[in-house]
Amino acid sequence: MYVAVKGGERAIDNAHRLLAHARRGDPAVPEISAKQISQQLALGVDRVMAEGSLYDRELAALAIKQARGDLIEAIFLLRAYRTTLPRFGASEPVDTGRMAIRRRISAAFKDLPGGQVLGPTFDYTHRLLELAEFTAVEEPVQTPAETMPTPRVTDLLGADGLIEPSPQSIGDVGDLTREPLSFPVERDVRLQNLARGDEGFLLALGYSTQRGFGRSHPFAGEIRLGEVELEIVAEEIGCAVPVGHLIVTECQMINQFKGSAQEAPGFTRGYGLTFGHCERKAMAMALVDRALRARELGEELKGPTQDEEFVLSHSDNVQAAGFVEHLKLPHYVDFQSELGLVRRMRQEFAAATAAREAAE
Amino acid sequence: MTRAAYNFAYLDEQTKRMVRRAILKAIAIPGYQVPFASREMPMPYGWGTGGVQVTASILGPDDVLKVIDQGSDDTTNAVSIRKFFAKTAGVRTTTHTADASVIQTRHRIPEQPLTEAQILVYQVPVPEPLRFLEPREAETRKLHALADYGLMHVKLYEDIARHGHIATSYAYPVKVDGRYVTDPSPTPKFDNPKMDDCPALQLFGAGREKRIYAIPPHTNVVSLDFEDHPFERYRHDAECVLCAAADTYLDEVITDDRGGRMFVCSDSDHCAARRAAGHHGASLSDAPTAIGGEGGRGR
Amino acid sequence: MDDDAPLLIAEGLSKSYGRRLGCRVVSFSIHEGEVLAVVGESGSGKTTLLQLLSGRLAPSAGRVRYRMRDDVTRDLASLGEAERRFLFRTDWGYVHQDPALGLRMAVSAGANVGERLMAVGWRHYGSIRRGALTWLERVEIDAGRIDDTPHTYSGGMRQRLQIARNLVTEPRLVFMDEPTGGLDVSVQARLLDLLRNLVTRFRLAAVVVTHDLAVARLLSHRIMVMKSGEVVEAGLTDQVLDDPREAYTQLLVSSILPP
Numbered sequence: 075m076y077v078a079v080k081g082g083e084r085a086i087d088n089a090h091r092l093l094a095h096a097r098r099g100d101p102a103v104p105e106i107s108a109k110q111i112s113q114q115l116a117l118g119v120d121r122v123m124a125e126g127s128l129y130d131r132e133l134a135a136l137a138i139k140q141a142r143g144d145l146i147e148a149i150f151l152l153r154a155y156r157t158t159l160p161r162f163g164a165s166e167p168v169d170t171g172r173m174a175i176r177r178r179i180s181a182a183f184k185d186l187p188g189g190q191v192l193g194p195t196f197d198y199t200h201r202l203l204e205l206a207e208f209t210a211v212e213e214p215v216q217t218p219a220e221t222m223p224t225p226r227v228t229d230l231l232g233a234d235g236l237i238e239p240s241p242q243s244i245g246d247v248g249d250l251t252r253e254p255l256s257f258p259v260e261r262d263v264r265l266q267n268l269a270r271g272d273e274g275f276l277l278a279l280g281y282s283t284q285r286g287f288g289r290s291h292p293f294a295g296e297i298r299l300g301e302v303e304l305e306i307v308a309e310e311i312g313c314a315v316p317v318g319h320l321i322v323t324e325c326q327m328i329n330q331f332k333g334s335a336q337e338a339p340g341f342t343r344g345y346g347l348t349f350g351h352c353e354r355k356a357m358a359m360a361l362v363d364r365a366l367r368a369r370e371l372g373e374e375l376k377g378p379t380q381d382e383e384f385v386l387s388h389s390d391n392v393q394a395a396g397f398v399e400h401l402k403l404p405h406y407v408d409f410q411s412e413l414g415l416v417r418r419m420r421q422e423f424a425a426a427t428a429a430r431e432a433a434e
Numbered sequence: 435m436t437r438a439a440y441n442f443a444y445l446d447e448q449t450k451r452m453v454r455r456a457i458l459k460a461i462a463i464p465g466y467q468v469p470f471a472s473r474e475m476p477m478p479y480g481w482g483t484g485g486v487q488v489t490a491s492i493l494g495p496d497d498v499l500k501v502i503d504q505g506s507d508d509t510t511n512a513v514s515i516r517k518f519f520a521k522t523a524g525v526r527t528t529t530h531t532a533d534a535s536v537i538q539t540r541h542r543i544p545e546q547p548l549t550e551a552q553i554l555v556y557q558v559p560v561p562e563p564l565r566f567l568e569p570r571e572a573e574t575r576k577l578h579a580l581a582d583y584g585l586m587h588v589k590l591y592e593d594i595a596r597h598g599h600i601a602t603s604y605a606y607p608v609k610v611d612g613r614y615v616t617d618p619s620p621t622p623k624f625d626n627p628k629m630d631d632c633p634a635l636q637l638f639g640a641g642r643e644k645r646i647y648a649i650p651p652h653t654n655v656v657s658l659d660f661e662d663h664p665f666e667r668y669r670h671d672a673e674c675v676l677c678a679a680a681d682t683y684l685d686e687v688i689t690d691d692r693g694g695r696m697f698v699c700s701d702s703d704h705c706a707a708r709r710a711a712g713h714h715g716a717s718l719s720d721a722p723t724a725i726g727g728e729g730g731r732g733r
Numbered sequence: 734m735d736d737d738a739p740l741l742i743a744e745g746l747s748k749s750y751g752r753r754l755g756c757r758v759v760s761f762s763i764h765e766g767e768v769l770a771v772v773g774e775s776g777s778g779k780t781t782l783l784q785l786l787s788g789r790l791a792p793s794a795g796r797v798r799y800r801m802r803d804d805v806t807r808d809l810a811s812l813g814e815a816e817r818r819f820l821f822r823t824d825w826g827y828v829h830q831d832p833a834l835g836l837r838m839a840v841s842a843g844a845n846v847g848e849r850l851m852a853v854g855w856r857h858y859g860s861i862r863r864g865a866l867t868w869l870e871r872v873e874i875d876a877g878r879i880d881d882t883p884h885t886y887s888g889g890m891r892q893r894l895q896i897a898r899n900l901v902t903e904p905r906l907v908f909m910d911e912p913t914g915g916l917d918v919s920v921q922a923r924l925l926d927l928l929r930n931l932v933t934r935f936r937l938a939a940v941v942v943t944h945d946l947a948v949a950r951l952l953s954h955r956i957m958v959m960k961s962g963e964v965v966e967a968g969l970t971d972q973v974l975d976d977p978r979e980a981y982t983q984l985l986v987s988s989i990l991p992p
Binding site: 082393406 | 440446474479480481509514540541570571603605621622642644670683684
């Protein structure tokens with residue numbers, strides 16, 4: 075028997091209650107806390123901060139809990155919350171050269187000033203599923219507290235002119251959240267777009283460049299993770315004032331560039347930066363950043379990763395999820411029109427066929 | 435953590451000002467897509483954020499708001515958005531078209547003619563009428579600037595050569611004020627003539643694509659066609675089974691698994707008003723309550 | 734209406750790419766109904782010249798002037814993008830060596846030819862289609878192919894379709910870049926014949942870039958020989974080809990195998 079799915083306020087309210095119930099799960103199982111999520115599912119929290127474009131571990135953890143672990147849903151929650159926050163200024167650019175290093179590796183050099191600091195990483199683990207869930211955790215090895223100078227690899231190469239200088243920003247920095255995207259874009263807006271872009275999307279695009287769809291011959295010059303200081307210029311005082319610390323991940327990719335007759339060949343850069351510990355994202359971002367410079371560097375366009383409009387228009391998972399999932403909304407009015415058209419064309423086709431057969 | 439205290443209609447005043455500037459620009463250039471810095475809203479992109487931002491920016495405390503989706507006040511999306519504004523703006527809401535000062539709509543224009551005291555806000559998924567002919571924004575922007583609509587003409591010609599008809603049944607492109615080719619949003623082409631010389635202001639919001647456009651009151655709006663293949667409205671040729679209307683856009687409702695169908699006015703308010711005025715369709719008494727309301731069975 | 738006034742005038746046209754020279758100080762004029770061939774080997778600058786003349790490239794020095802339909806001669810550089818595009822849709826044609834560049838490959842032949850008509854305001858489908866059919870006939874394409882896309886056409890047919898698409902609005906000036914390049918010899922001959930007839934019948938002025946002297950001989954009234962970006966010799970086609978003055982021209986002419 076037909077029941078109209080025209081919903082009503084009651085149906086929606088009931089759906090929300092069901093959702094809250096499903097979110098809680100079995101009441102006999104202890105309720106998870108946002109604090110536990112923040113501590114023990116830290117990398118999920120980091121991703122939500124990075125793509126949610128908001129640095130707040132507490133809120134990100136809360137969003138993950140509310141979203142039942144769906145990270146894109148959590149990112150959406152954080153972004154929507156971000157909209158309500160007043161903006162009271164812009165910070166000074168963070169100086170990753172002065173980072174308090176937790177992890178720092180370079181694939182380009184065996185050893186370098188500051189050393190290869192492995193830090194907490196999955197890289198060397200064997201991916202064996204640990205069935206014994208609750209095991210004792212050993213104390214980490216204590217290292218001496220002295221901090222070694224840790225210059226950036228790209229600065230070391232740059233001193234010899236082996237790599238192009240880091241592009242300096244000229245004029246005002248664009249703001250993707252205050253101006254709609256308009257092509258062609260400059261580096262500032264490009265990096266903003268990539269920084270909040272979906273990790274999976276950028277990962278796939280970066281991967282494609284390694285497989286021939288626009289190759290840039292990348293080396294991981296440096297990946298560093300740690301704390302940087304956030305400073306804001308207080309107008310009343312007239313100088314920069316520290317307002318807190320952020321944990322960021324930075325990736326500098328070193329890429330090959332075929333020099334021209336006018337210029338000696340040199341390495342080119344790809345840059346990635348994220349909130350929190352998001353190595354895969356920072357690396358993918360650096361690969362895609364470099365690929366998108368194809369036109370600037372006069373390279374042949376061979377793959378979608380080099381297509382600025384393609385990449386930057388589709389990198390935002392909040393937009394993408396919204397539009398893909400909007401197909402669940404009723405479309406029966408438009409569909410009805412299409413139905414009418416197709417029915418009419420079928421009638422005409424049948425009539426034409428019948429007329430043709432009658433004539434034979 | 436304390437609950438966030440929201441500004442009237444959710445958006446802060448700076449944002450509303452930014453949106454209103456875009457709206458004014460849009461009104462000054464009918465049919466032209468004005469870029470604006472769309473904000474993330476509490477509903478997903480693709481679910482009406484553009485329309486919501488436009489409405490939020492024009493609502494005042496004395497406005498009366500109607501929200502419809504697929505012509506009905508009762509669909510989930512319309513309910514959700516109406517609740518959103520009831521909560522964040524505290525404005526009066528209504529299902530009666532005649533009583534509303536602002537009507538936000540998805541995919542339909544109300545059957546009842548609008549007045550100069552009303553504003554119609556459309557939710558738009560893809561604002562660019564040339565998008566599926568030319569994916570690049572940089573290129574379509576140029577085409578509009580140069581009034582180079584060759585792509586569109588070619589598409590229309592090709593439709594007739596191939597199908598004998600212009601194969602567009604909704605989101606049917608129109609020329610506004612003799613200048614810009616515009617997408618009316620996925621309204622059925624049946625609704626296109628209502629856009630022409632309309633006394634109400636028509637505003638279009640695309641949140642994900644970050645564009646606002648407008649058709650000022652009493653503007654010339656023409657659906658693209660050929661002289662010998664003129665634009666035709668399409669509606670299913672039947673009367674509404676509830677109110678017997680023969681000139682409204684009808685929804686097709688499948689009633690059983692043996693091919694049973696009934697056709698009902700898409701515009702729920704219009705249909706209810708007709709029924710209240712004494713018009714009765716063929717099967718009013720047979721319709722399930724959810725469609726026919728108290729006039730149907732199962733009361 | 735002053736038909737004796739030149740249609741297109743190039744004055745001191747030069748184009749350089751950094752230290753590399755595209756072409757240098759080229760000056761000439763063309764009148765209605767006159768066909769000028771620009772010949773040279775690859776790298777001679779002839780294609781650069783064509784791009785400068787049609788406004789697709791901006792010159793480093795010099796200018797191009799064109800007498801529009803209102804009889805006013807204007808500097809191309811002074812036209813806005815919209816005016817230039819309009820010129821291209823109505824009074825000019827541009828035939829690419831590769832027809833795929835000058836056609837919409839994914840839409841029907843009828844749409845390809847009809848597009849310009851619609852661009853200038855034709856709104857009657859039947860008339861547009863009839864216009865397209867007329868031109869398909871003139872370029873010797875079977876009328877039954879009007880709804881096929883150029884993907885299904887042979888190289889020669891595509892080129893003829895490109896010509897029809899360009900001529901449908903009866904332009905006064907057509908630029909052609911190696912119009913017979915890449916086609917089989919027999920197909921070339923037929924195409925050249927067609928072009929010659931169309932040029933005469935519709936009083937077209939044309940600038941034809943080609944490396945093939947036979948094409949120049951058959952189509953053009955006047956010829957310009959280019960080498961390394963400079964005009965080496967110019968004059969009436971028959972005179973220059975029968976009695977070349979310059980050493981380079983002599984070389985070009987003599988390298989054609991006698992029939």
